[in-house]
Structures are given as structure tokens and as C-alpha cells.
Amino acid sequence: MNDSLRGDALTASVIDIARRAGDAILGVYKRDFDVEQKADDSPLTEADLASHRIIVDSLRALTPEIPVLSEESVDIAWETRRGWERYWLVDPLDGTREFVKRNGEFTVNIALIEGDRSVLGVVQTPVTGDLYYARHGHGAFRQERPDEEPQRLQTRQAAAPLTIAGSRSHGSARQRELLTRLGEHELIARGSSLKFCLVARGEADLYLRAGPTSEWDTAAAHCVLEAAGGDVRTLDGEPLRYNRKDSLLNPEFIAVGDADIDWAARLAS
Numbered sequence: 237m238n239d240s241l242r243g244d245a246l247t248a249s250v251i252d253i254a255r256r257a258g259d260a261i262l263g264v265y266k267r268d269f270d271v272e273q274k275a276d277d278s279p280l281t282e283a284d285l286a287s288h289r290i291i292v293d294s295l296r297a298l299t300p301e302i303p304v305l306s307e308e309s310v311d312i313a314w315e316t317r318r319g320w321e322r323y324w325l326v327d328p329l330d331g332t333r334e335f336v337k338r339n340g341e342f343t344v345n346i347a348l349i350e351g352d353r354s355v356l357g358v359v360q361t362p363v364t365g366d367l368y369y370a371r372h373g374h375g376a377f378r379q380e381r382p383d384e385e386p387q388r389l390q391t392r393q394a395a396a397p398l399t400i401a402g403s404r405s406h407g408s409a410r411q412r413e414l415l416t417r418l419g420e421h422e423l424i425a426r427g428s429s430l431k432f433c434l435v436a437r438g439e440a441d442l443y444l445r446a447g448p449t450s451e452w453d454t455a456a457a458h459c460v461l462e463a464a465g466g467d468v469r470t471l472d473g474e475p476l477r478y479n480r481k482d483s484l485l486n487p488e489f490i491a492v493g494d495a496d497i498d499w500a501a502r503l504a505s
């Protein structure tokens with residue numbers, strides 16, 4: 237990567253790519269579209285594929301030496317991936333179920349992973365234009381519309397009753413049981429990585445995920461939340477990390493705004 241593509245210039249280029257992908261998604265959203273079921277029974281639309289193509293082609297042109305792993309092109313052997321020091325990790329359309337339901341709660345997610353950590357993240361919401369971005373060590377920002385000044389994000393200190401973000405389409409009895417251990421709380425249901433963004437901007441205290449997600453579902457928003465002062469940990473209290481194993485599934489995790497509290501211990505009690 238040459239120096240002009242480090243830091244802010246790189247982030248600006250990725251933001252532009254995410255916006256173009258979001259526009260392509262909107263083009264499909266506004267008309268009729270077919271929905272296929274993938275082998276794992278999750279939905280796939282033309283919008284996922286259009287966004288995937290724009291992002292992968294654009295990232296390859298921007299940084300030809302950095303490999304790209306996208307939800308829609310995951311057939312890269314672990315033997316290859318394990319040697320990557322840096323790669324783009326992409327979910328071209330996170331929240332495809334919400335896209336199909338036409339409730340607006342879906343995002344474009346692009347992350348840069350270095351080692352096993354997400355060091356640059358961009359999350360774009362096609363329907364509203366709301367955009368979140370961060371670089372590790374350089375703060376997290378929200379730009380509600382492209383012509384507005386970005387606002388720096390800061391998580392909040394947790395206080396009872398907690399506000400907890402959870403999946404709109406993937407709840408579980410186990411998740412509800414775990415949440416009762418955190419005491420009195422209000423639940424906000426949201427599709428996609430927007431749950432992390434609610435925590436990053438201090439409107440929710442945490443997002444608990446008891447149930448499967450993949451590494452591309454979390455990487456971009458993980459960077460945003462960390463740079464806003466938050467943290468993402470497994471339910472054993474270990475930091476959530478990337479590219480450490482053959483399987484691309486994440487362990488269950490808790491994404492929090494207030495990193496001074498031992499949330500894993502509270503969940504275990």
C-alpha cells in the first residue's frame with residue numbers, strides 16, 4: 237500500500253465505495269426483486285450480488301495487493317487465509333432478511349483486518365444514507381448525510397435500567413434467558429450491524445448475540461464501536477478476534493459501550 241493510501245485517504249476511498257454499493261442496493265430495493273435461498277437457508281438477492289461486485293472490484297483496484305474476503309465469495313481455503321497479514325473483510329448486504337421485508341434495517345460493511353484485529357471499519361445504511369466509520373486509534377464518526385459534518389462518536393457509561401440492542405429476526409430463548417441476568421432493561425430490536433452503531437453512539441448500553449454470526453457480520457462495526465470507546469468480547473470474556481480459525485463463524489459475543497464493567501462475569505452469575 238503506498239503512503240497516499242494510508243489513513244484518512246484510505247478511509248475516504250472506502251466510504252466512497254460503500255456509498256456506491258449502497259446506491260446499487262437501493263436501485264434493487266425500489267423495484268421488484270427475486271429472493272433465492274442459499275445452502276444455509278439464508279436469503280440472497282440481486283442487491284447482495286450487485287453490492288458485492290462493486291465492492292470487490294473497487295477494493296481490488298484501490299489496493300491490488302490486499303486480498304478481499306466477502307460473504308458472497310468465501311471459498312478461500314484456510315491454508316491460504318491463515319497466511320494473510322492484512323485483508324478486506326466485507327458483508328455487501330448485512331440484514332438481507334430486513335431488506336426483503338423492506339424495513340430499511342440493512343447495511344453495507346467493509347473492514348480492514350490486520351493480524352486478528354479490525355483496524356478500519358465503514359458501515360453504510362443505504363435507505364437513510366447514515367454512515368459510520370472508524371480507524372483504530374483515530375476515533376469513530378457518524379455522518380448522517382453525505383453533505384453533513386461528521387460527528388465524533390462516544391459510548392456512554394452504563395446505568396440501570398440498561399438499554400439493550402438485539403436482533404429483529406434472530407432471537408432465541410437462550411438469549412432471553414441471558415438477558416434476564418443483566419437485570420431490568422429495555423430492548424431495542426434492529427436488523428444488521430446497526431445494533432453495534434446504537435451502542436457506539438451511546439443510545440444503547442450493549443448488544444448481546446447468543447446465536448451464530450459470521451466474521452463479516454461484525455468486523456466493520458466492531459472497529460467503529462472500539463474506536464468510540466466500547467469493546468466486543470466473547471461470553472467467556474475474551475476479546476473477539478478475526479482470522480484465527482478455519483470456521484468463519486463467530487462465537488457468541490457481547491458488544492458493550494462501557495468497557496469498565498466485567499459483563500462476562502455478570503452474564504455468568
Ligand SMILES: Nc1ncnc2c1ncn2[C@@H]1O[C@H](COP(=O)(O)O)[C@@H](OP(=O)(O)O)[C@H]1O
Pocket residue numbers: 278307327329330331332333402403404405406426427428429448449450453
Ligand atoms: N444460522 C446462522 N448461521 C450463520 N449466520 C447467521 C445465522 N443466522 C443469522 N446469521 C447472521 O446474522 C445476520 C443477520 O443478523 P441480524 O439478525 O442481527 O440482522 C445475517 O447476515 P446477512 O443478512 O448478511 O446474511 C447472518 O450472517
Ligand SMILES: [Mg+2]
Pocket residue numbers: 327329330331452453
Ligand atoms: Mg451479514
